[in-house]
Amino acid sequence: MRWALADGWTITRRDLRHWANQPGQIIVGLLFPVLIVLMFGYLFGGGMTVPGGGDYREFLMPGMFALTMVFGLETTFAAVSTDAARGVTDRFRSLPMASSAVVTGRAAADLLNSVLGLAVLIGCGLAVGWRAQDGPGRAALAIGLLLLLRFALLWLGIWLGLVAGSPDLLVAVQILVWPIGFLSSALVSPATMPGWLGAIAEWNPLSATATAARELFGNPGWGGDSWAAQHAIAMAVAWPVLIVAVFFPLSIRAFRRLGS
């Protein structure tokens, strides 16, 4: 157990060293969501109306927070699949280390990365006029739900990375993240979409977390009247729990299968 923690920390520290060695990469990664905020907030924002009335940028920020959590999937996938392809995962498996550390260290590093990303984006939000209107308690809860979504997607990323076994599919993952991002309430109201598309968007896990975050930050929502929209906070817990329930065991199985 002691080694599980110590080895996990060694793996996490490896990522911190990556950041220190390649500050450019991490800065670009952190600034990318900021760029999207500026693009949607100012370039497209003029053409956007929030159904219940309200400022579009107030509507946008919680959606961007949630979308940034989904972007984290690419980070996890890239790291896991690159290690598998380069033989680094095999090297770890041949060492007398706690084998759980390969996964827990990765999880901790990616969560740290997302905490940092969220902090930068909250700073950006504050700069463009977004505020958490309902007090620090509910704001903390919203941040908790955002990180819960990120935590859930970790396991999807680890599973995909192990199954793919090489970063060749990274571009596919990057491209797939966009339709998932757009087909949600993160950037626009599903009410403006054709009915069937809007229904998919409403049930998107990303929408659940975005809508729940809007509610908890006291930001304008899009006011959908479906069950999913009315119970956003419950959905923002249920979706990640479901994703973990499916992909945590699948990840562990994929890791074990490396030996068969």
Place this chain on the structure above:
Amino acid sequence: MYGTVYDMIDVTGLGKRFGDTPALHSLDLHIPEGQVHGLLGPNGAGKTTLIRILTTLLRPTAGHATVAGFDVVRQAADVRRRIGLVGQHAAVDELLTGHQNLDMFARLSHLPRRTAAARAGELLERFGLADTGRKPVKDYSGGMRRRLDLAAGLILSPPVLFLDEPTTGLDPRSRDQVWSAIRDLAGQGSTILLTTQYLEEADRLATQISIIDGGRLVAAGTPAELKATIGGDRVEVVAASAADLPAVAGLLGPYAHIEEETRRVSAPAPDRVAALTGAVRGLAEAGIAAEDIGVRRPTLDEVFLRLTEAGK
């Protein structure tokens, strides 16, 4: 274990199937302490599969294997404390420096922090990477990466070292550096199992060689023994004129073999000196002009091609 001779690597009836595809068939291999053993075979022969089983990365589907006296399946943790693995890829982190890589692997091998850092520095020095130890590995040349990878396999000074095609894809200079590092390790008494597709590599480094093909052991012995298995030395004459070939064959005896295109006649030469002097005298007496004459020992390449599918 047999009496006092301790087999560092002991493989009995080892088999491995991937689904319906067999990769290893009932393989036996016994490598005593301190031996450098070359495992030779064409692509897909099962070399890497064997290495992966012995380094606990893969579970066998039949038979069993011990490394340093520990079962690779049931006592995997004990095995991992006693082995070093250098794989086909340089399995190092591109974004870390050489020093950070070795330090990380040392920490994961549970060396205390200071010992880990010191060991990293020591190994960089030993592999001629001290100057570049603070640069990220992505700026390293192929040879430097491979040496770093080799260093990473030696962090615990393991008694058993597995090298899976350690010089594949290296330029001759880097290859020589890796070879000399391997010779140093052998000199210090490490038991080494080395896989390679290069016969020259096995010939130079290994004292014992096993040739596997299609997941089966097809031959084993010292390099000299293996060369002897395909008929030993031969005397060869290259005639100046194709018209003389039957006469030359007559001189070399009943087992002479004629190659028309190269005007080459060869025959077994159990006694090298007698065969050569006999041939020279015979040619002079018959007044036949020869372009070349000599006694040749078969190369390991010939053994390899003869014994494996690659040559069929």
